[in-house]
Amino acid sequence: MGTLLEIKDLVIHFEMDDGVVHALNGVDLTIHEGETLGLVGETGAGKTTLAKGIMGLTPRPPGKIKSGEILYEDRNLLTLNDQEIREIRGRHISMIFQDPMTSLNPVMTVGDQIAEVIETHDRISKQDARRKAEEMMEMVGISCERYPEYAHQFSGGMKQRIVIAIALACNPKLLIADEPTTALDVTIQAQVLEMMSRLKSTRNTAMLLITHDLGIVAQNCDHVAILYAGKVIEYGTVRQVFKQHLHPYTKGLLGSIPSLIEDVERLTSIEGLMPDPVNLPQGCAFSPRCAHAMERCFCEAPPLYLMEDGHSVRCFLCEHSSKEA
């Protein structure tokens, strides 16, 4: 599997009137062709900032890309001009947004919205684009008779199918799905996820699946990256992260999933809250909440330690067991 997307030390800040929001503070990630990478984190960890950053949709101002590289097939997306990045968007990398209720244009027919992306990238006639858009609708399980209808005539799950049809219409190599099922109810969630993984495997599309639902990760992903306060704190295969997790935060995250077997009164949770991204603590961002925090955790930020088989962790506890030690 070749490398499709490589993010190196990406730092994105938002410069607001009342301080600088440190949204991403040096993210390193690699996505291989055809694989599904799960990106897990709490609200405010920087998941959406990362997704929009890859798409070149960081609102500027107030957003500012301080440093880093996003290499897509060895081209740095951050140095492309408007024209070049537009050719990447929709054609090579496309995105599904969180809320299907608001991510479709309310005054344009859904069919035209699918056809628009096809017309933009494929040099084909309007009729052919329409035909292709109709095929896409059928593929996501919506009758093409509904081509001339508007978003308000569809239910939430149907709208998300349309959004998926838009995203996949030009056969992108990478699909970024930003919490694609958060706004849907559970039965629809399952249907949509099942459809997404079916489509991505038939088309060999790689996917960056952003979520805070660990169940979805376990079922759909090959690799997982845990994001905390704008940094990847643990990365590995689903098995490594779920079974051999090393970071105390990952442990807390997995520990907070309610068990079906044990009978407990209260849900376990991680003490404290995510640090305010305007004033991040010195040292490890998790240290104020960490039960294992040592003195150095409060003043020194841990590097990413490489463990066995590509598993990596950003915690001093792993310093001695890492491969480099």
Place this chain on the structure above:
Amino acid sequence: MYRYILKRVLLLIPVLLSVIFVVFFIMSLTPTDAAEVILGNDGTPESLARLRQELGLDKPLLVQYVNYVRNLLKGDMGTSYRSGLSISEQIFDKLPNTMILACSAVLIAVLIGIPAGIISAKKQYTAFDNTVTFVALIGAAVPGFWMGLMGVLLFSVKLGWLPAARMGKTLPLLLKSLILPAFTVSTNTCAMITRQTRSSMLEVIKQDYIDTARSKGVKESVVTFRHMLSNALIPIITVIGLQIGVLLGGSVITENVFAWPGIGKYVVDSITNRDTPAVLGCVVVISVLFSLANLCVDLLYAFVDPRIKSQYSK
């Protein structure tokens, strides 16, 4: 959809009847005696009484109202107390002049206001945006007659480029004489359209579907017009529609400053002459035009926004 249009047109009838009644009632409260206006100082008590009887002014107010409406349906608004001419003819003589002025003013306002609002919103908080906001604020705050007078001072008196007043008879002269009053009238409208466009664009810019559109890789101009502007249009149309309604009623002050022979000047002249039926006729025509402008706006909504259209067809 057609049933909705029909319903809206039918609804105009009670609205207009009520407007006429209110105006009729208010006019009857003014201490103007029509007979005195017509006969002036020559009237004897007998001739005054006879004239009142002829005009039907001795009848109860409600009967006068019914008679007026009945004549109105025949297109007859009575004759002017002063000139003795048919009022409906007078009004329809002057109406095109007002329409020329109103339409060109709105056109100018739209052509300047919408682009200015769009650019302003897309470049929020930049020097351009601040300038536009400031100029629009001044445009909305400055009274029309002052703008008009300043325009006359600069372009007619100082520079001598444009005529100070009156409407040109031939097309080139007409256009030349139109420039100053049209820009004067449009100042206010333009400021309002600019501010409304800016604020409704700003609302749309933050929407998720704009990110969706951008993530498709379409050109920024397509994002701006197809995705942003078409969603921002409803409040802009509302402002334009209301302004057209107001301006068709005659820009009373501007028409007087520029001696523009429109309905606004006619109404002011009629008021000074205590010409009651002429004033009444003007008010009726103005309210009809205003209601029609509003109706058009309501119907336009359906074409702009499919969500509204689907409500109508229920």
